[in-house]
Amino acid sequence: MGRNRRLKARLWRWRSNPLRRHDDLVEAWIVLVMWAVIVVGGALAGLVTYDAAATMFAAQRSERHSVQAVLLTDTPPATSTSGGVRDLIRAKVRWTTADGTSRTGSTLVDMGRKAGSKVVVWLDSADNFTSEPASSAEATLESTVLGLAATLAVAGMAFGTGAVARYRLDRRRIDSWGTEWQLVGPSWDRKTS
Known part of the structure; x- marks a missing residue:
């Protein structure tokens, strides 16, 4: 039961809720897209880079x-x-x-x-x-390192972009709360007798 409760708490932005703001839904989409780019884009960048490097090392071994x-x-x-x-x-x-x-x-x-x-x-x-061209083992190692570097680069850029977008949303929410407080705050200053 505790696990189900935690899952519901994490997915609150996706459910219809009278307390959910438009910015909360935008943030949920930003996080979803960010993780999709990290997982799918990172894997694709790593595989493409690995394949390109392996092909280049094989061409060097064949021509030298x-x-x-x-x-x-x-x-x-x-x-x-x-x-x-x-x-x-x-x-x-x-x-x-x-x-x-x-x-x-x-x-x-x-x-x-x-x-x-x-x-x-x-x-x-x-x-x-x-x-001297890289041996087959050296080429595999270098291709793997280059593929991992490409994966990390794409993941880092996606995470950084998502963090900047979420930061801007937070700033917008804080500014909105400040504006609302300027409207509501003065009515709280009245003394009750």
Whole structure:
């Protein structure tokens, strides 16, 4: 019985009630629309963003390829231990394309390498240097994080918009009460004898 009473208390704005104002019904609709946008819009934004990111990462994996290259210059030794982060420096390398042409270029390689050592470089479909594409697990993780961020962004905007609309309704109600009190208040000042 207590649960039914609480439900009735929450839904009072929707029932016909002589104490219900027009603003109460407007507020009920604002809250309903806000939660619908949060749930449906947030889910849709998250799924669309996840799918777009996953498609982009898959396209990167399909168009990028690695090749063995030879380092043409020595690179300086690593200066400090950076806690698992690779120290990279730009250096000249030479590699052979799929059609047998030898090419040279400058790309990022690990520090502390000697000239003549083999390095792996990543090229795009136009044989320009590019970064290594995300692995399938990394792509899934990044796509998921981006999808969650989009969901939270839509939910936050909907919640903020709903909060601003409810605040304006509250201000309007308070102003209305002030106006009504100016009409009624003076009659309460009379003394009863």
